[in-house]
Amino acid sequence: MPQGDYIELHRKRSGYRLDHFDRKRKKEAREVHKRSKTAQNALGIKGKMFAKKRYAEKALMKKTLAMHEESSSRRKVDDEVHDGAIPSYLLDRENTTRAKILSNTIKQKRKEKAGKWDVPLPKVRPVAEDEMFKVIRTGKRKTKQWKRMITKVTFVGQGFTRKPPKYERFIRPSGLRFTKAHVTHPELKCTFNLEMIGVKKNPNGPMYTSLGVVTRGTIIEVNVSELGLVTPAGKVVWGKYAQVTNNPENDGCINAVLLV
């Protein structure tokens, strides 16, 4: 028979000890002091675990006390003045739009961190380095191989001046430099020949972005002042992003779709 059953069996047959209930009561009363002693003397990880348990108990006790203290009588009006005052015609309406905007900004920040954007071409074939660069041999015996020529289309900008030829590592051939792009508006379905302002991001890497290489999937910034777009504040929009949709080095022109 299990241990507790013997005790029960004895209790059934002979009843409790004469001082059982007194002893029980006193032992429970001493529990509090014993507990506090162990709490004060517990060190290290033991102490931490105990403290955590104790804190949870305390919080629960406070809550039950507060619940009991709540009075049943309710006051006529809410006395507190809340923030976010709205006029009477908006009072009974649940403005879910504000919360939506907030969660949207949070989602946007997360996307920015992850580097994912809502673009027409989310994934492009990665361009390998040996495809992008051609090794140029220089030097008297043509043994030095530190120069590279970029075999893809680049955008350099108006004020571009080459580094002194002895020191330039990356050569951008002028035949592959373009200033204009054929940009299609996705909704109006018409194409404009717009000047480029710069290369925003090349999906193959930040190095290509800084070099100004334009391959398929690159985000470029174009001058849209001739489209006549206006912001609600009354300001005229003159620069917008567009994503390149073709392989410019094969076609000889840059085709892009405007990101609205």
Next chain:
Amino acid sequence: MEAEMEVKNKNNVMCLLSDPEGNPLGAPMYLPQDAGPKELQITVNQLLTNEEKLPYAFYISDQELLVQLGEYLQKNKVSVEKVLPIVYQPQSVFRIRPVNRCSATISGHTEAVLSVAFSPDGQQLASGSGDTTVRLWDLNTQTPMFNCTGHKNWVLSIAWSPDGKHLVSGSKAGELICWDPKTGKPSGNSLVGHKKWITGISWEPLHLQAPCRRFVSSSKDGDARIWDVTLRKSVICLSGHTLAITCVKWGGDGVIYTGSQDCTIKVWETTQGKLIRELKGHGHWVNSLALSTEYVLRTGAFDHTHKHYASPAEMKEAALKRYIKMKGNAPERLVSGSDDFTMFLWEPAVSKHHKTRMTGHQQIVNHVYFSPDGKWIASGSFDKSVKLWNGITGNFVAAFRGHVGPVYQISWSADSRLLLSCSKDSTLKVWDIRTKKLKQDLPGHADEVFAVDWSPDGEKVASGGRDRVLKLWMG
């Protein structure tokens, strides 16, 4: 000879001039085809034997006549053989300049500005805000004048008495305080009686009683109370609505109209507070009410002549004259805008069924407003558009698109030629009624604009919103 006769016929058109109510002015007559609006104006002035030359606008089958008669006939291919009915409508003698610049940005409120109102004579401006204060602003120096504290929660609505002597404000705590606009101090204790927040306040018209004593307030708790400022207590309680009352208007005939979330509009009489009529028809909350004589009731005895009146009796007479002139023979018209995307045009004195159902909005209609001359109805809705309707028949006239956020409130200029709308997208837009196009865009607020008001003398526009500043715009 025949050729000559034909030539003569080609140059003349048979026309019948009639006033907006349909009464013809004289017999049908021949008018030359090169007659334009100016020549027609001279003709009408002569026929009506007006002493002053009043301006008129002419409409042929609800379309305004802007060009010469001959061109109009050619464009619309109207037959020359039938008599052409031309309706003439008198326009206001004065013309308001459209506002186009922000003359001042006055800060002072520490929370969003919830309501803005000019006094009936246009000399003072009051605004209520979420920081529980009502502020009075000096229009000459464009600076704060008085700061009236006393409310316990957001000040949701304010209303000037038609004689300009009292200002009443209602708060979210359900209390109303009456202020003296000259000193900025409360006239007494706060008036308590409502259990939930105040949604609207409307004064008794000046032509029914002068000096102004009574006003009615509506609350979310479902009843409207008539208060007396001299007795400082609630005289009558109009209970009957089952849900919140969203708006209340005191009509010119001495009845009170209340629109509620229980989809009905109730008409009450004011001596004993009995229900006269119940106007049913809407499918969802009634958001806003407007009366055809509302502008005249609001401004009382003051008009564009800036006259000062010595005694209340004089003001009462002047207000009565203006009211009768505005109303004419037609019964008072009421338009209600609702959450079910439609508006109804009622003639409550005639029948309890609606006269016209005005559909077209794609979102809830938040604010409806009759033009000061009662000819047009403008409605602002959460579908970002403002629609213009005929004020007498309720037919759709034009839609003004341009806002990129829900339109919150609208306001008319005193000559009924310009309409102002404010929206969640933080801009105000001025629309021209004659050309049915955008006249002026007024950006500048940093956040949503909650309240807008055009002063009755037409000089200034005041707007306030979530960015806590009050902006004054001038022409």
